[in-house]
Amino acid sequence: MDISRLDIHNSDTPELCKSCEVRHKGMCGALNGMELTLLSKHTRQVSQPAGEELVGESTDIDAYDNIMRGVVKLSKTLEDGRQQIVGLQFAPDLVGRLYASESPMTAEAASDVDVCRVPRRILERLIDGNPELRKRLMDQSLRELDEARDWMVTLGRKTASEKVASLLLLIATHLDPDAEGERRVFDLPVSRLDIADYLGLTIETVSRQLSKLKGEKVISITANRHIEVLNFTKLRVRAG
Amino acid sequence: MDISRLDIHNSDTPELCKSCEVRHKGMCGALNGMELTLLSKHTRQVSQPAGEELVGESTDIDAYDNIMRGVVKLSKTLEDGRQQIVGLQFAPDLVGRLYASESPMTAEAASDVDVCRVPRRILERLIDGNPELRKRLMDQSLRELDEARDWMVTLGRKTASEKVASLLLLIATHLDPDAEGERRVFDLPVSRLDIADYLGLTIETVSRQLSKLKGEKVISITANRHIEVLNFTKLRVRAG
DNA sequence: CGTCGAGTTGATGTCGCTCAATGTCAGTGG
DNA sequence: CCACTGACATTGAGCGACATCAACTCGACG
Structure with a gap:
């Protein structure tokens, strides 16, 4: 056999x-x-x-x-x-x-x-x-x-916007460990609800903070899941 | 030598x-x-x-x-x-x-x-x-x-009062692992500031929640640090 | 006593939650 | 091709839980 x-x-x-x-x-x-x-x-x-x-x-x-x-x-x-x-x-x-x-x-x-x-x-x-x-x-x-x-x-000490920035940072570094420079591109592997559940927030707050980061040109979002980090340094500062 | x-x-x-x-x-x-x-x-x-x-x-x-x-x-x-x-x-x-x-x-x-x-x-x-x-x-x-x-x-999902109850529960079980019945007695090994820093709260909120538990006869507090749990079951329920 | 640190309590402010409406997009079927 | 649907996301209005700021209590210690 x-x-x-x-x-x-x-x-x-x-x-x-x-x-x-x-x-x-x-x-x-x-x-x-x-x-x-x-x-x-x-x-x-x-x-x-x-x-x-x-x-x-x-x-x-x-x-x-x-x-x-x-x-x-x-x-x-x-x-x-x-x-x-x-x-x-x-x-x-x-x-x-x-x-x-x-x-x-x-x-x-x-x-x-x-x-x-x-x-x-x-x-x-x-x-x-x-x-x-x-x-x-x-x-x-x-x-x-x-x-x-x-x-x-x-979870215990950061504000909502720091939390969201922290998560983007975490995912960016895990999905693309040895990228350099200010730009990062990746697809979020998780839904808004998952993000909220990871950060101890609600989906509405997550959405508002993502929109804020978008408005301030730190990131850009397309198709809900596709993230481009435009200014990695600024993102790191916002993560606290 | x-x-x-x-x-x-x-x-x-x-x-x-x-x-x-x-x-x-x-x-x-x-x-x-x-x-x-x-x-x-x-x-x-x-x-x-x-x-x-x-x-x-x-x-x-x-x-x-x-x-x-x-x-x-x-x-x-x-x-x-x-x-x-x-x-x-x-x-x-x-x-x-x-x-x-x-x-x-x-x-x-x-x-x-x-x-x-x-x-x-x-x-x-x-x-x-x-x-x-x-x-x-x-x-x-x-x-x-x-x-x-x-x-x-x-940290992510519990309210302030659940957090405080959770900490009391944690300490009670660690300091006296095999106690039985509704009563537990122990001295808090940490200050209010430490409690706040563990729970992601402020000392004022911790203090208010402890006072509330005291008012509701779940615990009694003497000399700031000495805790008597009067109703362990109720404490566990409050911990979420 | 007076002072100092730790804790409590009260008044007010604000960040994030709740509730509700609206938007977006892929899939489905007429 | 368009209308409809359902899942997911965004946005807005109002509210409440917890933070902030400030006054007060209490015991320890010189």
Whole structure:
């Protein structure tokens, strides 16, 4: 039986983690050929359109998702429906609370995403045996902690216009890490409601602040989602 | 030369991590006799009164602090002076950003604290050689990440009165984890300003909300800092 | 006592929320 | 081609929660 026919990943030279970026910075870059082969035998690629849930709040975790493409939003909801987005994850992050049996939050595709779904046991076994992988995941966790704490400052102490500027800055730097100069161009991977839920604001306030930034020629907006940053320095100043 | 005279920790049976709780749940509980001895040779106990800084924002990290007693607050400050507390740490937590050369935030004694100060290199060497220690520190980091994200919901989506109730709840559960029934008694380890900076409010608003909870017989306050929770269930409801 | 820091309480102001109307655009069907 | 629809976004008017500013209380300490 030729297992390579069953799954695109079941080949001798695994197709997993194809992109250069993912290979270099992501989890798979820490694996040797044997480990990649093991992984490929148990992994399947999953594509989810924007809005689909990957992991529900307080549901069992039986797999982790390695983001190959797209943006994932992590959110928590109060009983009465108030929602707060507590993080955005970009390729090549790993989605899922390590070592917990139950997810403390919802993970949802913000844009269309492709992920590699790894069974929990498999990943945890790989972690135990591979110090380099362990280090990368530890680094990701610590980076997420730093980002969460930075965002606490934004949520607790910044004004609405600083919040919106901060988010544009965050997305710009994540989607285009090594751009230079004053101009940045990108598509917002999230809706106005998501922005509001990330910033602890309402969609109306977000809209007003975006319009204000537009009026002051700091950014220009076309087709609702397409952002051109005209003056990156000014945007950074406005982010507080 | 009798080195045991030089440092209270330099003895054959190290006096480090004396308390039962610390020994069981803290970092030192993961160490064997040899490791404890190594640690004791390089560790010194430091006592800081409330308000003293342990690590400054964007200063070099050359040591980690293991909390033996007291409460440490972690905070970040914007250029214009606005401050946000991004975490509280209790015994037996380890203070300090692992694997970073520079601290992303200020760590300051909220109450009077005693810490064991461990040189960075020593701790990192111990981590490399001890899977159990590694796991405990990973767990602490992941727990801090969970707490930071929970707090983002509080900061972004809760009202002032829910915020204050949430903080009382947080402190009550940390200072007295396995209490039962409706009553809790504790002393606030932080000032009104700290509370305000943790909740993203002003001291006046904090004060008014505390007075309201007092008026509604949910808590009673004596001597500014001494809190008696009269109705824990009601407090939990108010926390949202 | 007088002073000082921490906390409380009151009066007033304002930023962001609420509610409601309007605009934009893609999709659908006549 | 245009009308209709529904999802999403923008804009405006009014209001309320929290901030700001200021006065006052209280205990600690010289």
